[in-house]
Amino acid sequence: MKHLFFLILISGSLLAKAQTNINIVPIPAEIKAGKGNFIITPNTAIVLEGGNLENTAAYLNEYLSKNYGFSLKMVKRSKGKNQIVLNYERLDYPLPGSYTMDVKDKEVYIAGDNEAGVFYGIQTLIQLLPPMKSTALRIPQLYISDRPRFGYRGMHLDVARHFFSVDYVKKYIDFLSLHKFNNFHWHLTDDQGWRIEIKKYPNLTETGSCRNQTLVGRYGSDKYDSTRYCGYYTQEQIKEIVKYAAARYITIIPEIDIPGHCVAALTSYPFLGCTKGPYKVMETWGVSPDVLCAGNDSSYVFVQDVLDEVMQLFPSEYIHIGGDECPKEKWKTCPVCQQRIKEEKLQNEHELQSYFTKRIEKYVNSKGRKIIGWDEILEGGIAPNAAIMSWRGEAGGIAAAKQNHYVVMTPENPFYINHSQTRNEDSVTQGQYNPIENVYNYDPVSKELDTKQAKYILGGQGNLWSEYLDNEKKLEYMLFPRISAVAEVLWSPKQKRSWPDFEKRLPAILDRYKFQGINYSTAYYDLQPTVMASEKNEIRWKLESRNKDGKIIYVLDSNTNASFKYAGPIPIPKTGLYGAALTNNDNKIISSWVWQYFNLNLATGKKISLSTEPNKSYSLGGAFTLVDGIQNEKGMLRSAQFLGFNGKDMEAIIDLGNDQPVTQIILHSFEQKGSWIYKPAAVSFYKSDDGINFSAIDAPVNMSGIKNLLYQASFQLNARYIKIIAKNNGIITAGEPGAGNNAWLFVDEIEVK
Numbered sequence: 001m002k003h004l005f006f007l008i009l010i011s012g013s014l015l016a017k018a019q020t021n022i023n024i025v026p027i028p029a030e031i032k033a034g035k036g037n038f039i040i041t042p043n044t045a046i047v048l049e050g051g052n053l054e055n056t057a058a059y060l061n062e063y064l065s066k067n068y069g070f071s072l073k074m075v076k077r078s079k080g081k082n083q084i085v086l087n088y089e090r091l092d093y094p095l096p097g098s099y100t101m102d103v104k105d106k107e108v109y110i111a112g113d114n115e116a117g118v119f120y121g122i123q124t125l126i127q128l129l130p131p132m133k134s135t136a137l138r139i140p141q142l143y144i145s146d147r148p149r150f151g152y153r154g155m156h157l158d159v160a161r162h163f164f165s166v167d168y169v170k171k172y173i174d175f176l177s178l179h180k181f182n183n184f185h186w187h188l189t190d191d192q193g194w195r196i197e198i199k200k201y202p203n204l205t206e207t208g209s210c211r212n213q214t215l216v217g218r219y220g221s222d223k224y225d226s227t228r229y230c231g232y233y234t235q236e237q238i239k240e241i242v243k244y245a246a247a248r249y250i251t252i253i254p255e256i257d258i259p260g261h262c263v264a265a266l267t268s269y270p271f272l273g274c275t276k277g278p279y280k281v282m283e284t285w286g287v288s289p290d291v292l293c294a295g296n297d298s299s300y301v302f303v304q305d306v307l308d309e310v311m312q313l314f315p316s317e318y319i320h321i322g323g324d325e326c327p328k329e330k331w332k333t334c335p336v337c338q339q340r341i342k343e344e345k346l347q348n349e350h351e352l353q354s355y356f357t358k359r360i361e362k363y364v365n366s367k368g369r370k371i372i373g374w375d376e377i378l379e380g381g382i383a384p385n386a387a388i389m390s391w392r393g394e395a396g397g398i399a400a401a402k403q404n405h406y407v408v409m410t411p412e413n414p415f416y417i418n419h420s421q422t423r424n425e426d427s428v429t430q431g432q433y434n435p436i437e438n439v440y441n442y443d444p445v446s447k448e449l450d451t452k453q454a455k456y457i458l459g460g461q462g463n464l465w466s467e468y469l470d471n472e473k474k475l476e477y478m479l480f481p482r483i484s485a486v487a488e489v490l491w492s493p494k495q496k497r498s499w500p501d502f503e504k505r506l507p508a509i510l511d512r513y514k515f516q517g518i519n520y521s522t523a524y525y526d527l528q529p530t531v532m533a534s535e536k537n538e539i540r541w542k543l544e545s546r547n548k549d550g551k552i553i554y555v556l557d558s559n560t561n562a563s564f565k566y567a568g569p570i571p572i573p574k575t576g577l578y579g580a581a582l583t584n585n586d587n588k589i590i591s592s593w594v595w596q597y598f599n600l601n602l603a604t605g606k607k608i609s610l611s612t613e614p615n616k617s618y619s620l621g622g623a624f625t626l627v628d629g630i631q632n633e634k635g636m637l638r639s640a641q642f643l644g645f646n647g648k649d650m651e652a653i654i655d656l657g658n659d660q661p662v663t664q665i666i667l668h669s670f671e672q673k674g675s676w677i678y679k680p681a682a683v684s685f686y687k688s689d690d691g692i693n694f695s696a697i698d699a700p701v702n703m704s705g706i707k708n709l710l711y712q713a714s715f716q717l718n719a720r721y722i723k724i725i726a727k728n729n730g731i732i733t734a735g736e737p738g739a740g741n742n743a744w745l746f747v748d749e750i751e752v753k
């Protein structure tokens, strides 16, 4: 009897949980929560009342059997039986994909406006399932009416910089369908690899799909892995993937990037370039000056031949022809390109690219298709029927919409999902800081557009460039959970979107990813550390969390066995390593650790003033940055730890609080000529007892280090005030990077001992 009572209690609490856990992403247009549950068991039936719904039912069954170990039988509808009914209903909404869903105690009724609508209803149902293995899946009774805000909801994947297998591309497509995306932009060719079999040009894959080695670490590292890297998709595999996507109501838009980003093609067929080579499939990232020759007719024949096969394989309305980052220097010196400019009466090389694009567009249009390209194709005049993907911010998209051209908004900030999602990434990423709330708060329809122009915004797309995605786990780490933010921006009604509401759903969304075996990022939980001075001029470590339910703990000297509860900024009494993390209500750590080494000296936390303000771009934390106890890591330019002065000197005065013995002063500086950062022309130290009258300290200032530079002087004296002057290098001399411009002066910590 006792045992039974216990069971009832358990199921009672599960029931309560199920009723409140409606954490659907993207959030539906309307949800009405009901009371009670519907329970899916192996005896639940699927009833197909409309035609052509076998595909969607099969998807649900695949999901159930993969994640819960059972699937459902398809039967005729019968009253009173536990069943999931799929049907059609005219929903009178202009975009395809709307659906309603009615969950009652014995029946789930999903009605789509079309096949895709029913499929999206199933995706919503999947999100109502509990994230734990069971054969009695409780879902809450509710009513949903839902519809997409935009007709184009895209995710992109670059398979040129790093290749992903057929099976993984299918998995990626499934990630998209779980979030109701309907377009997959497949970036198939680039300087670093040609990834699609073209029968007429076998060298493209024989030669162009391999590079001899790959850059290690961040762009500019000059280190390579000495490992040949290859990969491409056969036409049979592509057909298979296109079919797989179509069964998920996803259109694949293939991208053949021309006339720039073509080094893999040039390596395969050097006659396509202006200089005729030889070329080498690129082993590093960035933009190559070598592009397709736009003067030679054989380039156009090549592109048309390639697109013929591409259009055979991909039934999409749009074919992406790239058009981005095409340097014009080779065209400027190529007689054939210059001849073309003359013959066609073009003004310059930008118009030559425009000519190139228009000619290719004409061909694609003649086959009943349209082109879409990156916003660079606006330069020199947009092709008459082309659509634009706006990546360099929104300006290109806005300009195109004002010229009545269709637009997909995919601005680098914040829709490049390969940018860092935390300030302390533990592996190399593209850089920049693009946390999930940035992604979430984006809206594809700019205020600069009126209602009529806004109609040209087809939607938006999250982009995933793969320079630093060299494995599947890393891809997922970058994609999740930000894909859910992109999805909600593109699907949910604008007035339904709310970051605080999304934030409340996020932990459950992450639980679902975990259940699905996805390697998601926990960056959302990451602590935001700042250093502050107390009233007593001692430093304190302040830690903040976006997640208000979590509790912050901290440890000293990396001893994670003895943790302390955080109750406000932590006093830092001595030099050492401090760590902090966020825990949930079960005291489980849910964030990554933040580690900080504090190096204390007489100046740490003391009053400091600067006679010239640092440049606004490099002044985070202000003068206090120089006495916050945090020294820059070796060889790393972490701009947040520096103050930057453009063409100006740095002059700082530190008040040590009282007259005391001082034996050493150290100034940390930095040199990185490539970024126009030059070491100080001279560094000098001064002392004072009143803060007004300073005298030079009579001791030589020695410099040591490369990149990270230390300027130090040792002596014996008494002082209350210390002044440090670092002279800017001035105008950069000829022959040096940035010649003729003002040099940057970067200074970091000042130590007084």
Ligand SMILES: [Zn+2]
Residues within 6 Å of the ligand: 273, 274, 292, 293, 294, 295, 296, 330, 331, 334, 335, 336, 337
């Ligand atoms: Zn040329």
